[in-house]
Amino acid sequence: MTQELPLDTVIRQRIRGLRLARGWSLDALAARCYLSPSTLSRIETGHRRIALDQLVPIARALDTTLDQLVESAEDEDVVIRPQPSHTRGMTTWLLSREGAVHGVTVAKMRITPERPAGAEQLGVHPGREWFTVLSGTARLRLGERTILVQPGDAAEFSTMVPHAIGAQDGPVEILTIFDHDGERAHLHTVEAAPRP
Structure with missing residues (x-):
């Protein structure tokens, strides 16, 4: 004690x-x-x-x-016990608190091939995004390009380029950092989506 x-x-x-x-x-x-x-x-x-x-x-x-x-x-301010938020083909765990330092949000995401095709629609918003692949292979669509990101690799890109992240050949788990605009664009759409 x-x-x-x-x-x-x-x-x-x-x-x-x-x-x-x-x-x-x-x-x-x-x-x-x-x-x-x-x-x-x-x-x-x-x-x-x-x-x-x-x-x-x-x-x-x-x-x-x-x-x-x-x-x-x-x-109690040290340990974060994230609760999963589910949508079809994606589960998100917030690993940072609201109002975190510099408005940065950290999240773990598990994306599966069951994610609806419309959910992988290319989005654009101000800022930058960063993620690293924990397991599986992530399919990063940046404009006309498709980039496969393997476990242990990381990707960082301007979010002014139309982009989407999906799973390639099975589930993928990523750790991602969003700025305020990225959080609004990615996580609030997850929360608003209907649960299965």
Whole structure:
């Protein structure tokens, strides 16, 4: 059983950890956030109460946000238990949380040859897409080209090129990363599709 650290202790550890990761002394960080080195030292060691008017310039100096500096450190935020979302010929597991870092969505997809022909219609949207094949062979259609992507290989492409991903000669499992536009184009159409 692990004992949870109080949030102020976690914040102090983050400040010190970020400072050391940048190779900065107390004096260097103090100069960047307009605090005295002794004040910063007392904040890091817990000998001084942390005030919001001190956290804002410290976060800015460490090139992070106040939200990231004070976010919860609970274990439940670490483990994601993805639930499958099914449509005919495709199962999707979301491996990232809503509002993930930089608006990126990570998903595992299992595509089978039973996927309806219309589901592999070429789509276009702003952004870039990336995927790697975990098992099987993926059929990537990019405009007029068809590219077979084997297990262990990855593909990255501009999503302004008409594209679709399907299964070649049996099921394929991929791990994919979508930006916000890719998530809307690919995953929201999956959620809206009728279940078998």
